[in-house]
Amino acid sequence: MQASDADALFGFRCDKISNQYQGWIPETIDDVRAFIKKQPLAFDIPGTWYQFAILEKETELMIGDLGIHFIDEWQFEIGCTLDKIHQRKGYAIEALLVIMDKLFRDFNKHRAIASIDPRNQASIALVERLGFRKEAHHIESYYANGEWTDDVVYAILKREWTTS
Numbered sequence: 001m002q003a004s005d006a007d008a009l010f011g012f013r014c015d016k017i018s019n020q021y022q023g024w025i026p027e028t029i030d031d032v033r034a035f036i037k038k039q040p041l042a043f044d045i046p047g048t049w050y051q052f053a054i055l056e057k058e059t060e061l062m063i064g065d066l067g068i069h070f071i072d073e074w075q076f077e078i079g080c081t082l083d084k085i086h087q088r089k090g091y092a093i094e095a096l097l098v099i100m101d102k103l104f105r106d107f108n109k110h111r112a113i114a115s116i117d118p119r120n121q122a123s124i125a126l127v128e129r130l131g132f133r134k135e136a137h138h139i140e141s142y143y144a145n146g147e148w149t150d151d152v153v154y155a156i157l158k159r160e161w162t163t164s
């Protein structure tokens with residue numbers, strides 16, 4: 001993701017309804033500029049989120065973002081957002097299959113997780129489709145958008161990915 005992606009990112013990330021289960025909803029374009037500016041300069045640094053822009057092949061327009069949180073040397077977390085007009089076209093699956101395959105095979109990662117609000121049915125369908133298993137349901141463990149919310153944790157191991 002680059003500084004020039006700020007307008008597009010703001011365009012779909014500021015939608016409070018489509019992003020109602022997200023922890024971060026930017027109020028202004030400056031919030032988005034600051035978000036892009038603080039991205040790490042390199043991939044695969046423990047303790048950082050690395051953000052990809054998802055581009056539509058035909059138009060090369062940014063239609064979504066895909067974040068990888070490198071938890072430690074061996075484990076990563078995923079987060080994905082598609083512009084609502086581009087949802088349910090298989091784009092999130094397509095983007096995640098490529099990136100996760102690279103992380104498990106080429107970067108030899110051991111485990112991936114996703115942390116999801118249990119009301120977020122689209123996200124749950126997405127990770128289950130990728131082969132993640134539900135590992136935990138934490139009750140009111142996360143304060144977001146003015147309320148304490150539950151958090152479900154999904155995970156998949158490298159050995160499960162290779163057979164899925």
Ligand SMILES: CC(C)(COP(=O)(O)OP(=O)(O)OC[C@H]1O[C@@H](n2cnc3c(N)ncnc32)[C@H](O)[C@@H]1OP(=O)(O)O)[C@@H](O)C(=O)NCCC(=O)NCCS
Pocket residue numbers: 018019021022078079080081082083086087088089090091092093094115116120121122123125126129
């Ligand atoms: C979650 C999200 C990224 C999914 O992106 P997407 O491009 O629409 O997903 P895909 O089209 O690749 O679909 C993936 C699978 O999830 C299913 N799915 C997607 N949206 C769904 C919905 N609203 N309800 C039920 N299933 C849904 C699809 O049917 C597909 O499964 P299938 O192949 O077995 O049919 C998208 O809904 C989104 O951006 N939501 C808002 C942001 C957000 O909450 N992100 C999650 C943060 S953890």
